[in-house]
Amino acid sequence: MTSSAPLALVIGAGPAGLMAAEILARAGARVLVAERMASPGRKLLIAGRGGLNLTHTDPEERFLSRYGAAAKALAPAVRAFPPEALTEWAEGLGQKLFVGSSGRVFPEEMKASPLLRAWLKRLGDLGVELRLRRRWTGWTPEGAWLFETPEGPEEIAAEAAVLALGGASWPHLGPDGAWTELLAAKGAAITPFSAANSGFHVAWPEDFAARFAGTPLKRVAIACGAARVMGEAMIDRRGIEGGAIYALGPAIRAELALRETAEIRLDLRPDLSLGALAERLAAPRGKRSLSTHLEKAGGLAPVARALARLAGPFEGEDPANNPKALAARIKDVPLTLGAAFPLERAISSAGGLRWSELTPDFETRRLPGVFFAGEMLDWEAPTGGYLLQACFATGAAAGRAAAKRLGLTPPEDLASPPNSLDSQDHAP
Numbered sequence: 001m002t003s004s005a006p007l008a009l010v011i012g013a014g015p016a017g018l019m020a021a022e023i024l025a026r027a028g029a030r031v032l033v034a035e036r037m038a039s040p041g042r043k044l045l046i047a048g049r050g051g052l053n054l055t056h057t058d059p060e061e062r063f064l065s066r067y068g069a070a071a072k073a074l075a076p077a078v079r080a081f082p083p084e085a086l087t088e089w090a091e092g093l094g095q096k097l098f099v100g101s102s103g104r105v106f107p108e109e110m111k112a113s114p115l116l117r118a119w120l121k122r123l124g125d126l127g128v129e130l131r132l133r134r135r136w137t138g139w140t141p142e143g144a145w146l147f148e149t150p151e152g153p154e155e156i157a158a159e160a161a162v163l164a165l166g167g168a169s170w171p172h173l174g175p176d177g178a179w180t181e182l183l184a185a186k187g188a189a190i191t192p193f194s195a196a197n198s199g200f201h202v203a204w205p206e207d208f209a210a211r212f213a214g215t216p217l218k219r220v221a222i223a224c225g226a227a228r229v230m231g232e233a234m235i236d237r238r239g240i241e242g243g244a245i246y247a248l249g250p251a252i253r254a255e256l257a258l259r260e261t262a263e264i265r266l267d268l269r270p271d272l273s274l275g276a277l278a279e280r281l282a283a284p285r286g287k288r289s290l291s292t293h294l295e296k297a298g299g300l301a302p303v304a305r306a307l308a309r310l311a312g313p314f315e316g317e318d319p320a321n322n323p324k325a326l327a328a329r330i331k332d333v334p335l336t337l338g339a340a341f342p343l344e345r346a347i348s349s350a351g352g353l354r355w356s357e358l359t360p361d362f363e364t365r366r367l368p369g370v371f372f373a374g375e376m377l378d379w380e381a382p383t384g385g386y387l388l389q390a391c392f393a394t395g396a397a398a399g400r401a402a403a404k405r406l407g408l409t410p411p412e413d414l415a416s417p418p419n420s421l422d423s424q425d426h427a428p
């Protein structure tokens with residue numbers, strides 16, 4: 001990188017923006033990263049709080065299917081920077097990774113801070129300049145990028161720019177979605193943001209909520225219309241959340257778009273067929289209460305028993321004497337969901353800049369030389385490492401395309417550490 005190298009501006013210092021910055025710097029561009037917060041990667045850091053799930057070992061087709069309607073648009077970027085490339089890159093930054101039992105990939109330390117620290121050091125060594133407390137607010141009449149800073153307005157003219165401003169959840173960490181107004185004013189089509197990987201309200205009876213809030217519902221199958229997932233859910237005072245609910249989010253939101261409530265159906269013993277469960281429940285009950293019988297013969301935890309009871313009285317004869325009806329109830333408990341929990345606390349957001357705005361190179365058709373990456377694009381995915389994988393992969397794709405636009409050759413791969421600045425031109 002020399003002082004005469006072309007200037008690339010990256011706005012947003014999350015995983016997508018920083019990945020674009022690394023590619024551009026390795027290609028030889030001068031890179032300036034502008035970030036509105038006082039420190040970079042705040043959402044990445046919070047993602048590491050419950051264990052940083054970097055990516056997943058799903059085979060490619062299953063992996064891509066997690067992106068639902070956006071799978072086709074995301075596929076080239078994810079194939080060009082697949083989970084293996086992401087894990088090699090993280091290992092290159094000194095992170096030891098492991099694959100959890102569900103195929104999810106985590107750093108051994110579980111947190112994001114060691115990875116981010118090593119990454120920022122590498123970016124600094126590559127000459128990337130990080131300018132904090134810079135909030136992008138639009139363009140000057142001449143087309144330079146305009147920022148609000150504590151010292152007053154700042155203008156930056158760049159030959160190429162990558163925007164990686166994030167979605168709209170956890171706005172206090174930086175991604176507040178305010179960019180939508182700036183791009184909408186340019187005529188860009190944007191799908192409004194909604195909460196993804198979020199819980200939904202349920203009007204629980206007070207005593208149920210008081211007793212079971214915070215209780216996991218393990219190994220259940222949950223269906224919404226034709227969509228069905230196996231996994232875990234978590235009872236919340238306001239409703240229900242957790243992996244299985246997040247995975248069903250798109251189906252639940254589609255129902256909620258048509259009416260005020262959505263119905264899901266829970267199978268509390270998905271590992272047993274109806275007949276096998278009925279057979280177990282037909283075992284002599286003796287003097288045991290129905291609840292104890294459901295626990296001993298049906299293997300149901302207290303929360304599952306309470307949920308089955310909440311579904312209302314059984315029709316016909318006493319269910320205790322009708323193992324088939326009892327088994328049918330346990331395997332098909334209806335639950336009515338209301339609105340999603342607020343977007344502000346959702347793990348991610350659905351919606352964003354529509355794919356029709358972009359070329360396959362993540363360059364916007366309206367503003368040549370401007371590339372987009374990360375959660376600000378119109379895609380969503382369940383938890384499991386798919387979110388970060390797509391952010392890193394689109395960041396890499398946008399960075400590569402921006403480098404080419406500047407006439408530079410992007411790096412072949414990111415597995416090995418870059419050449420240090422010692423081998424580069426330090427001309428002032």
Ligand SMILES: Cc1cc2nc3c(=O)[nH]c(=O)nc-3n(C[C@H](O)[C@H](O)[C@H](O)COP(=O)(O)OP(=O)(O)OC[C@H]3O[C@@H](n4cnc5c(N)ncnc54)[C@H](O)[C@@H]3O)c2cc1C
Binds near residue numbers: 013041165
């Ligand atoms: C609690 C929680 C746990 C999560 N856990 C995981 C997980 O384990 N695995 C996983 O795959 N995903 C996880 N995620 C999701 C993941 O963190 C995000 O999908 C990812 O950080 C999005 O990356 P991004 O670079 O697109 O945007 P962000 O990380 O949101 O970065 C965007 C950046 O742009 C900056 N910015 C915004 N507007 C402006 C502006 N006008 N001017 C200048 N800068 C601006 C923001 O301050 C921010 O730093 C989790 C999220 C949360 C909230």
